[in-house]
Amino acid sequence: MFKAADLPEIVPIFPLPGALLLPRARLPLHIFEPRYLAMLDDALKTRDRLIAMIQPAVHGHGGEDALHQIGCAGRITQFSETEDGRYMVTLSGISRFRVEQELSGFQPYRRCQVHWQDFSRDLGGVEKDSSFDRESFLLLLQRFFESRQLSTDWDNLEEADDELLINSLSMMLEFQPEDKQALLEAPSLTTRRETLVTLMEFALRGGTQEDLIQ
Known part of the structure; x- marks a missing residue:
């Protein structure tokens, strides 16, 4: 079990639009760019083996590099190398963080000082959602899946605990990057579930991202 005091102040940053990692959830990654291969090699040499996932900001809000x-930072818990030098990696979510500043340096990847x-x-x-009406x-989820011609193992979904169900769906379902950020920043599991419900209901009504923002 990690403690806040044990977490590093500086973490390697993997900015990936639409990719969401949440605490106690798992995110598979396919790493092949040279700078991120270098990041992975360096992370594997550290005690905590952390990689920090973060969304690039929307264009027009600080520039394309913002x-x-x-x-959310995750610990490398599984990795394998392909014959052509790429990595298949699994990150296990540890904790969200807030960026204090981005650091310059000689590394080919980005790093940030965080708290x-x-x-x-x-x-x-594991977090609970005391007001969760699972039925x-x-x-609603079934209607959403049918509208997108998606399939799933409904028995496993019905048996999953609240946090695993809500967080896994938040990570898996395709929403706009800004919607993914809203799911990440939700202060509680209940708020994340409410946000997820809003996004699914809005998609079923055929709304656009611009309508949702308004």
Whole structure:
């Protein structure tokens, strides 16, 4: 179990639009760019083996190189190398963080100084959603899957605990990067579930991202 005081102040940053990692969830990654191969090699040499996932900010809000201020760090728990030198990696989510500043250096990848204090809840046990109406949620989810011609193992979904169900769907379902950021920044599991419901209901009504922002 990690403690906030044990987490590093400087982390390697992997800015990937639309990719969402949440605490206690797992994110598979396919790493092949030379700079991120170097990042992975360096991370594997550290005690914590952390890589910080973060969304690039929307164009027009600080430039194309800008980053959102909140991301989530994950520990490399599985990796394998292909014959052509690429890596298949699994990150296990540890905690969200807030960026203090981006650092310059000789590394080919980006690094940021971060703090973890705002997200101490991430380092605790599995979170519960006390007001979760699972039956109505699964009915909405079924409509959403049917509208997109998606299939899933419904038995596993019905048996999954609240956090695993809500967080896995938040990571898996295709939404706009800004929507993914809203799911990441949700202060509680209940808020994340409410946000997820809003996004699914809005998509089923045929709304656009611009309509949702308004």
